[in-house]
Amino acid sequence: xxxxISIITIGVADLARSKxxxxxxxxxxxxxENAEIFFFQMNGLMLGCFLKPSLxxxxxxxxxxxxxxxxxxxxxxxxxxxxAVMNRLAQAGGRIVRPADAPLHGGFRGYVADPxxxxxxxxxxxxxxxxxxxxxTFGI
Numbered sequence: 001x002x003x004x005i006s007i008i009t010i011g012v013a014d015l016a017r018s019k020x021x022x023x024x025x026x027x028x029x030x031x032x033e034n035a036e037i038f039f040f041q042m043n044g045l046m047l048g049c050f051l052k053p054s055l056x057x058x059x060x061x062x063x064x065x066x067x068x069x070x071x072x073x074x075x076x077x078x079x080x081x082x083x084a085v086m087n088r089l090a091q092a093g094g095r096i097v098r099p100a101d102a103p104l105h106g107g108f109r110g111y112v113a114d115p116x117x118x119x120x121x122x123x124x125x126x127x128x129x130x131x132x133x134x135x136x137t138f139g140i
Contacts, residue, residue: 005045008072009037011052011064012116017093018049021114025092026074026085043134052116071111071119075136078124079108085122086110094120 012018019038022028030038037050056062076082082100089112090096097119100110109123127139 007046009048011055025089073121
C-alpha cells in the first residue's frame with residue numbers, strides 16, 4: 001500500500017475564527033468552503049477544518065476528545081522564519097505553547113496552538129530540504 005495521507009480534518013468550534021487564524025497566520029486560502037467545512041490544498045494533501053459537531057455526526061462519534069494528543073508540523077527555511085511564523089500565528093489568534101528553542105536532537109522549533117487548541121510545531125531542521133512546492137524530504 002502506498003504511504004500517503006490524503007486529508008487531515010480537524011474539528012473546530014468557529015469556522016470564521018479558524019479561517020482567520022489559518023488565513024492571516026499562515027497566509028493560506030481555502031479551495032472549498034461551505035457552512036460546515038473548508039479545505040486548504042496543501043503540498044500533496046488537504047487540510048480540512050470541520051465544525052466539531054458536524055465532524056462528530058459525520059464520524060458517528062459524539063463528544064470527540066479535546067485536541068492536543070498530536071501535533072501538526074510546518075517546516076520553514078530558517079530559525080528566524082520559525083520565530084516570524086510563530087509571531088504571525090499568535091497575532092492571528094493562536095497561543096504560543098512553547099517558545100522556539102533548539103532541542104537536544106537538533107534543529108530549532110516552537111509550538112503554537114490554534115484557536116481550538118490544535119498544536120502546530122513550527123520547525124527548522126537544517127538536515128531536511130524543502131522544495132519549491134513545500135515538500136519536506138528527510139535527510140541526515
